[in-house]
Amino acid sequence: MALFLPVLLAVFLILIVSSWKTIQAIRKFRKYDETIPGPKTEGILGNAALFRNKTTDEVSDLFRQGADECRKQGKSVVRWRILHKLYVWPLNGKAVSKIVESMTELNKGDDYEFFLPWLGGGVLVEGFGERWRTHRKLLTPTFHFAKLEGYLEVFNSESKILIECLEKYADSGETVNMFEYIKRCALDIVCGAAMGTKVNAQSYHEHPYVKAVEGFNAMAIAHAINPLYQVSAIYWALGLQKKKDEFLNTMKTFTGDVIAERQAAIASGEVEKETSKRKMNFLDILLNSGESNVLSAEDIRQEVDTFMFAGHDTTTTSLSWACWNLAHNPDVQEKVYEELIEIFGEDPNEDVTSEKMSKLDYTERMLKESKRVIAPVPAVQRKLINDMEIDGVIVPAGTNVGIAPLALHSNAYVFPDPEKFDPDRFLPDEVAKRNAYDYIPFSAGLRNCIGQKFAQMNEKVMLIHILKNFRLEPMAGYKSTKPTFEAVAKPSNGIPLKLIRRQ
Structure with a gap:
């Protein structure tokens, strides 16, 4: 008993010291609960109660509703505070210009810290500075238009495998979850076009990398909105850190194997080593830079992981929602199909070329409208180095300012009747x-x-x-599956469709 009180006091002091920065941040940001428009806060927890026990699609709805309510009040920004983290979203193009045009406020937000053990050092989450500029400059040739031309062979070949995988659903009339098939195709495309390797995810339906990326993304948003999860000891005690580490190990191992396979192929002469960056794929450019000591082995792994994640997850989400929107808007789907037939002909097996793709007009507008209705990436963050004034509101240094298509694209003052799917919003005059x-x-x-x-x-x-190859018909109501608020807005209940053969 004599030792109990000193031990208890020591534990208490340790908690106070370890939480001091959090306490200071709460004290700093609480005064902005009233000066920045947003939902009512509750004590030190701020708006945490709003998100308690909410699914990620419900979180997405909460953010959109909060943005709409502030806009109706004539406000250009909306605020949420979760414990010691302050989040502010500009709500229209003029307001968001302050952050996207800034030449200094370019650091990523607090929630990207969750991704640091996986992608830290890559161009996606790296803090702005000389290292980021060097990596960005190095990677830019990988996405040059001339290089994209070289990727078309992989785009076409893997897309044809996708069609083969889907044919059984057209034959049987059985409902297909298009999201799962698009996701596996997109991963095979990224690995083939950018890494020079084939993983056959379209044949291997339980690919561990795909499962790990999904699980990791879900954990990231749960960590961001749950104050308890941000206490390391609690996160560990609940077994969540162990789960996170398992996902990390799966993703890093997969990427490491891709890199090792490519290195071995080049070393053995199985793959001829290119000397022109224009002809190199993404990984080869990184490996070449590694030889000249521009990038370390860990740098290469981080950039490969960044490309693998961003390259397949965003495409998967965007195309999945496009299919869902087309299925629920058959008149739009028919117009797109007619344009495709006019430009590419009726042969369903013909390869797609960039020359013919450049002639697409209505299809291009449809894809833009689909990304407006459901933004594939709901929001990204910048953490302010200095105070920033946005439309008369002072936003303090340390705030996570959201560049949020989720809110911007649903602005009824810019896009009247925002839930209506209308590709003509992207006619030049509009x-x-x-x-x-x-x-x-x-x-x-x-x-x-x-x-x-x-x-x-x-x-x-x-x-x-x-x-x-197929006409798309929905097998559930439009709102039966909703965009989640994660790194990408994957559908909460998949994309259930019926496929009808065109010929």
């Missing part, structure tokens, strides 16, 4: 009426998505093959 930042599915500014052209070309090729 686009000219809007602020350039009212629609930013790939973010904007210096830290916009480096791989957006790769993703868009990949998505178009897959979609063209799908629609030339």
Whole structure:
């Protein structure tokens, strides 16, 4: 008993010391609960109660509702505070321009810290600075238009395998969850086009990498909105750190195997080593840089993981929602199909070429509208180094400012009747009426998505093959599956469709 009180006091002091930064941040940010528009807060926890026991699709709805409520009050920003973290979202193109046009406020937000053990050091989550600039400059040639031309062979071949996998559903009339099939195809495309290897995810349906990425993303948002999870001791005691480490090990092992396989193929002469960056794939450029000591082995692993994750997950989500939107808007689907037949002909097995893709007009507008209705990446964050004034509101240093297509694209003052699916919103005359930042599915500014052209070309090729072979019909109501608030807005209940053969 004599030792109990000193031990208890010591534990208490340790908790106070370890939580001091959190306590200081709460004290700093609580005063902005009233000065920045947003939902009512509750004591030190802020808005944490709003998100308690909510699924990630419900979290997405909460964020959108909060944004809409502030806009109705004539506000240009909305605030949420979860314990010691302050989140502020600009709500229109003019307001968001302050952050996307900044040349200094370029550091990633607090929630990206969860991804650091996996992607830390890569261009996606690395803090802005010389290291980030060096990596970005190094990777840019990988996404040059001329290089994308070289990826078309893989885009087409893997898309045809996708069609073969889907044919049994057209024959049987059985419902297919398109999300799962698109996801595996997108992973095979990324591995083939960017890494020079084949993993056959379309044949291996329980691919551990795909499962690990899904699990890790879900854990990231749960960690962000649950204050208890942000206490390391509690996170460990609940077994969540162990689960996170298992996902990390699966993802890193998979990537390590891809890198090792490519290195071995080059070393053995099985793959001829290119000397022109224009001809190298993504991984070869990194390996070449590693030889010249520009990148370390860990740098290469981080950039490969970044590409693997961003390259297949965003394309999967975007194309899946496009299929869902087309299935629920058969008139739009028919117009897209007619344009595809006019440009590419009726042969469902014909390869897609960039020359013909460049002639797509209505299809291009449809894909933009799909990304507006459901943004594949709901939000990204910048953590302010300095105070920032946004439309008359002072946002303090240390705030996580959200560049949130989830909120921007649902703005009824910019996109009237925002839930209506209307590709004509992207006719040139309509686009000219809007602020350039009212629609930013790939973010904007210096830290916009480096791989957006790769993703868009990949998505178009897959979609063209799908629609030339099948008509899509929904097997559930539109709201039966909803976008989740995760790193990517995957569908909460998949994409259940019926496939009808075109010929």
